[in-house]
Amino acid sequence: MTELQDRFRSVIADLALGEVVSYGEVARRAGRRGAARAVGAFLAEHGGDLPWWRVVRADGRLAAHKPTDQARRLRSEGIEVSGGRVLHALPPR
Template sequence: MTPEEYVEAVLALVERIPPGRVMSYGAIADHLAERSGRESARLVGTIMARHGGGVPWHRVVNASGRLPPGHEDEARQRLRAEGTPLRGAGVDLRAAAWYPDEP
């Protein structure tokens, strides 16, 4: 998979996250690892920062449920409007984590 194809795969997966649910950067990387040969949560974060404006970026959080850095207030408002379970300063991952069935 080329770097451009990987960007598209990340964005396509983020588009599939249902309202009220979230995925972590690492879960996205893990899901795409076999097809892409890449397994970096940090790379997924970079892709979201550079290209994620057109997808539901607020549904991508870090491994502890922390909201996207620098966009916490807007993300919290969007997640709350979708009924996403929140806890403290982030998302309740036990209740909100989503992982697609197919690879």
Template sequence: MSRDIVAEVREAVAAVPAGSVASYGDIAERIGTSPRQVGRAMGLLGEGVPWWRIVRADGTPATCHEGQAPRLLATEGTPMRGTRVDMRRARHRGEPPVPPTP
């Protein structure tokens, strides 16, 4: 049975609560793939997923969607340090990784 990486990324992204963020690497670790694969899958998620809550490891918000991520993060009260997310305060640790189903 093949994995549906897009569905796994969608589920992991949806689990990040408002006011918190996860890095591409955090999501990759949770689902057992690479940050690059997470980035590719993010581009296929469509509407209804809080894409702005996924940031680079240094806290830099996404630049897609006409640069709306910083505004959306601010609206949710996400802790910031200048133009970057304060990863120490805002990082969502989530649940421990679940091994992929064979």
């Protein structure tokens, strides 16, 4: 586990219930602005014990591989999901 991965893990582990952030936001909070893809790569192997479902794309779309599972988990936390998108927040900027 590299130090960068450790920071990613920390940021994601600290996400509160119902708190949804983008991959880019996670990278930013970890001090690696722009490393959104790296966040995805990290979750791909060490995402087992982390709340990976609270991480979505910048436009609100859900993760590409397990969208249904993610939608189910998000809804169980009170977050509205429709058309594979999180409505709640994430307005374009």
